Every structure is written in C-alpha cells, then in structure tokens.
C-alpha cells in the first residue's frame with residue numbers, strides 16, 4: 001500500500017461507475033496514475049476499451065485523446081480490485097420516493113465487494129449520499145478507511161470542473177485522505193483553490209447544502225420572473241438592477257422553467273429528509289417553489305391556446321444531451337394533461353416517441369407543425385420562428 005514517501009511510484013486507482021463523475025475522475029487521475037474502471041453496463045465498458053467516451057463532454061474527449069490517457073474497463077470487479085491503492089465509488093444514488101431517501105444500494109454493494117476483494121484499500125465515496133451514510137458504513141463494516149469526498153462537477157463540463165476545481169473537500173483527516181487529496185491537487189491544472197478536511201458527515205452536508213443553495217438561487221430568480229411577467233414588468237431590467245449589488249452578483253441568475261438535471265432535484269429532497277424533526281422553512285420552500293414555477297410556466301403557455309406545442313430539446317442546458325429530470329418535462333406533463341398535443345425535436349433521442357409524444361427528426365417539419373415552440377434555452381436554430389418561441393432565457397446563457 002502506498003505511503004507519503006513513495007508518492008512518485010504509479011498509483012493504482014479503481015473507479016466503480018463510469019458515468020459523469022467516474023469518467024471525469026478517470027481522465028483527471030489517469031494523467032499520472034494507473035486507472036481502471038468498472039461498470040455494470042457492458043456497452044459502457046466496450047466504449048471505454050475502444051477509447052470512446054460513454055458521456056457527452058467534448059472537452060473530456062479531446063483531453064483524453066490529446067494526452068493519450070490509458071484507461072482499462074471491465075464489468076467484472078474482481079479483474080481489477082486486488083491491490084488498488086485507492087477505490088473510488090461513483091455509482092448512482094437516485095432518490096427513492098418509497099423510502100423518501102436516496103437509494104444507496106449500489107454504493108453499499110460496491111463497498112461490500114471491495115472489502116472482500118481488497119480489504120486494505122481505502123474507499124472514497126464520490127456518489128452523493130445522505131448525511132451520516134459514510135459514518136454508518138464505517139460502523140457497519142468496522143472500517144475507518146471508508147470516507148466521503150464530494151464531487152462538484154457540472155454535466156457537460158465534468159473534466160473542466162475537476163481540472164479547475166472550486167475546492168477539494170475530504171471527509172477525513174487521515175493519512176490516506178491526505179494522500180488522496182494530494183492526488184487530486186497534483187492532477188488539477190490550477191492551484192487557486194482550498195483543500196478542506198472535515199469528517200464525512202460534514203463533507204456530505206457540504207454537498208447537499210451547496211446544491212440546495214444553487215437550487216434556491218435558481219428558484220429566487222424564477223420567482224422574480226413570475227412576478228414581473230404577471231405585473232408586466234421587464235425581468236431583465238429588474239435582474240440587472242438587483243445583481244449589480246456585488247453581494248448578489250451578475251451570475252447564475254438567468255430565469256428558466258425550473259431547476260432540473262440529475263442532482264439538484266434529488267439533492268434538495270434528500271437534504272429535506274435529513275432535517276427530520278429539525279425546524280426549517282427554506283429547504284422545503286425550495287422544492288415547492290420549483291413545482292410552482294412549472295405550474296406557472298404551464299399556465300402562461302396555455303394562455304396562448306395552442307393546439308400543438310413543440311418542445312425544442314429535452315435537456316436543461318444547450319451543451320448537454322442529458323435530460324434526466326429536466327424542468328421542460330414537468331411543463332410537458334402539465335400541458336399534456338390539459339389536452340394539448342405535444343411534439344418534440346431533440347436529435348439526441350433515437351426513438352420515434354417519448355411518453356407518447358412524437359419525436360420529429362426534421363427541424364423544419366417540427367417548426368411548421370408547432371403552433372408554439374417552447375425551449376428552456378434559446379438557440380440560433382429557432383431564429384427564423386422567433387414569433388412562435390416561448391422561453392424565459394433572458395440572458396441567453398446556461
């Protein structure tokens with residue numbers, strides 16, 4: 001096992017889960033270390049072994065090719081587990097409506113497998129987990145070598161956010177945790193960030209509170225926009241005025257149909273679940289506000305009395321192909337329930353329909369067939385049908 005003195009030797013890192021988090025860490029750490037990756041999805045494994053990325057991230061793909069980074073993948077964990085200096089877990093933790101908590105079984109299964117196959121390897125949980133989860137795992141498996149380190153990347157900018165991190169947070173101050181931090185620092189291309197050590201429950205809280213703060217900010221500017229639309233005021237002028245206060249700042253203030261994506265909806269719900277009997281108002285309000293925003297947007301769309309509404313792209317952001325929990329889907333569901341026909345244009349979708357809405361492959365036909373086109377983010381592709389477009393993208397940015 002590696003010690004502080006022999007940091008110059010190549011370190012063996014095993015990553016479990018080759019999604020956004022796993023792939024960005026693989027390329028980041030693959031610059032100087034031996035990285036192997038395990039994923040249950042055979043297609044993902046084959047793609048990686050043929051040098052192709054299972055996630056859409058142009059920067060990551062170009063960086064991988066340019067730096068000739070070697071990564072081996074398998075769907076058999078026992079191929080790679082033995083003698084790993086570090087094991088990183090980045091499997092999904094979806095929110096379970098039945099449990100009213102994250103479903104953490106893929107993380108716990110991975111821990112069990114590693115403890116059997118390579119019991120001395122430190123395990124770093126990068127999946128977002130409920131506050132207290134890592135401490136439960138340490139107790140259940142009598143192992144202090146399991147710790148949490150939050151991941152702060154954005155989809156579509158996964159590697160970039162790890163090469164230029166806002167901060168590195170470690171849920172342990174042990175020698176192994178400091179070594180792991182050192183690997184992340186070594187791999188980063190900027191040195192302008194803090195490295196923070198705390199316990200794992202605190203690090204888990206950092207992740208959930210950070211995402212809930214971002215969701216709150218999105219909700220705030222969306223409610224500002226709902227207000228100014230209803231009162232016939234100019235949203236842009238108000239946001240410009242508000243954001244010119246340096247304490248508020250002119251960033252992350254572009255209205256939308258609601259916050260969405262894989263992380264913000266589930267992480268806010270998990271934080272609320274973690275509060276249990278602790279008094280709170282804001283956390284609950286963030287979640288309600290997002291639903292109210294989608295109701296409001298749907299009502300605004302229905303005021304146009306459209307027979308057919310075209311959805312231009314299902315993803316939240318213009319540079320992403322990932323539409324997990326995107327807010328436009330919430331709007332789509334609401335207007336369909338009022339009898340409006342919904343059609344979709346999204347070249348990332350290969351199928352012919354999505355929740356029984358027809359997917360158009362031809363943009364021009366889609367434009368002709370739509371009475372109104374709704375889009376979370378504006379695109380130059382819609383320039384010629386501006387008069388049909390409904391969006392709340394005021395600043396033309398993500």
Ligand SMILES: NC(=O)c1ccc[n+]([C@@H]2O[C@H](COP(=O)([O-])OP(=O)(O)OC[C@H]3O[C@@H](n4cnc5c(N)ncnc54)[C@H](O)[C@@H]3O)[C@@H](O)[C@H]2O)c1
Nearest residue numbers: 017018019020021039040041090091093106127128151155
């Ligand atoms: N996507 C983000 O922007 C982001 C940011 C920070 C944290 N996170 C957190 O990181 C975790 C992973 O997120 P993601 O976006 O990378 O997920 P993802 O869905 O893109 O990828 C997860 C990968 O894990 C694989 N997998 C599932 N179960 C597995 C198992 N038991 N063993 C091995 N592989 C398995 C899947 O096939 C998939 O390739 C989640 O907990 C998420 O909340 C995500």
